Amino acid sequence: MATQLFEGKGHAAVYQKYRFAPGEELQQIILSYLKEKRTNPIELVVDVGCGSGQGTRFLAEHFKKVVGADISEAQIQEARDASSRPNLSYLVCPAEELPFEDGSVDLLTSFTAVHWFDIEKFMKEVNRVVKPCGCVAISTYTVDMSLHYGNCSEKLTQIFKETRDLIFKYSHSRVKHVLEDYKEIFEALPFQDKKRITDIFDKIPMTVAGVVGYFESVSPFQAYMKNEPEAAKTLLQETEKRFLDAMGVSSRETPLEFWVRHVCILGCKGP
Template sequence: MATQMFEGRGHAAVYQKYRFAPGKELQQTILSYLQEKKAIPAELAVDVGCGSGQGTHFLGPHFKKVVGTDISEAQIQEAKDTPCMPNISYLVCPAEELPFQEGSVDVLTSFTAAHWFDTQRFVREAQRVLRPGGCVAISTYTVDMSLRYGDCSQKLTSIFRECWDKILEYSHNRIKHVLDDYKEIFEALPFPDKKRVTDIYDPIPMTVEGVVGYMESASPYQTFKKKDPKAATSLLQETEKRMLETMGVSSRETPVEFWVRHVCLLGCKGR
């Protein structure tokens, strides 16, 4: 069964507010592969572990129907409460038990979620629901982010990573999949036609508030907060203060570039 980490309404609301959609380079990597395999345009795409729908929205223009699925009712409610294209819908279900008929799905995606799944059961389910010639696109961003702002980018990144490393001490053991660039998940994919791309870099436009909010939305931070609410809150407040001082600004709304590296697994089921 998938690991459940984003169940609370409060956590889901923070996740919806601060998590970002797939960046342009990641989008292009996925779309180019799907075009190459003639998997788009198509009837049905299913986005597994969709959370509050940031990745699901990207699929809307390319498919007749898009369904986002997640094990968390709170996350799905956030997704449903967010405006989207009329061809997008959401439902609650585990990644390992998708309510779709055998061979009925054209493309199966998962954005920054597959490390929470039971890998063997999930890849069997992907094999079952995909039509012959159907494709998977499974991605995550890694933990080695950086910040850019004027001539203080290096110092700003150091401040961010000092805080981020402290938060990551509370990570679930399934973060191992992210740390190994999804290698184990890639090897489990049952498709002979597959590839793993590990060097996709995207600048995500953010604000100082957005960067701090992103850290707050992370599951290890929520674990930290449950164990020591005062220390967890203090860590983010102090980090934000140090970032603003380093940048020489006072507004939390000051724009910064949040650079992320994506890993993307692409595969095509035999016809």
């Protein structure tokens, strides 16, 4: 059974505001793979577990028809409110029950979501809906993250890791898939032609407020908020102050770079 942790309107709004889109390096790896594998035009792309649509919008810049699917109505509403592209649409449905015809999808993607699905059922759906010679691109960012600003990058990264470690005490057991670089998910993909890339690094432009907002958006923090709301709020406030003090600035809108490592599983279904 899928795990549903991102369904409330408040969490969906935070997710839309602070979750970042796939970075340039990850985008290029996916697009290059598709050029290598595909001879026919890609007509239909389905982005599963799309959340508030950060990855789906990237896909809509490159392909004819893109559909984002997520089990959360609140997330889908955020995605719809954020996008007006005519080739992009969204629907509410479970990842394990996709409303597409057998062999109808040219490219199926999922960004930082598959670890929440019932993996066995999801992979059966992938095999059912993807066309012969169709492709999949499944990725997640990892906990290998660092912050970069002037000569205080090491200090900022240390503060980031201390806060992350406190929050991650509330992690769901399914986060183990991320910690293991999606190895089990890779093995479950029912295609012979597949590969897993674990060393994709992206530098995401962000602000101090964005980093704090990212913490607020993750599922362990939402669990922390439910259990200890005052302590959770205080942690974010203190973390922001520590960042600003280390940087010697006063504005939470001060830009910095957020470096993150991605894992990406790429596969092509046989003819």
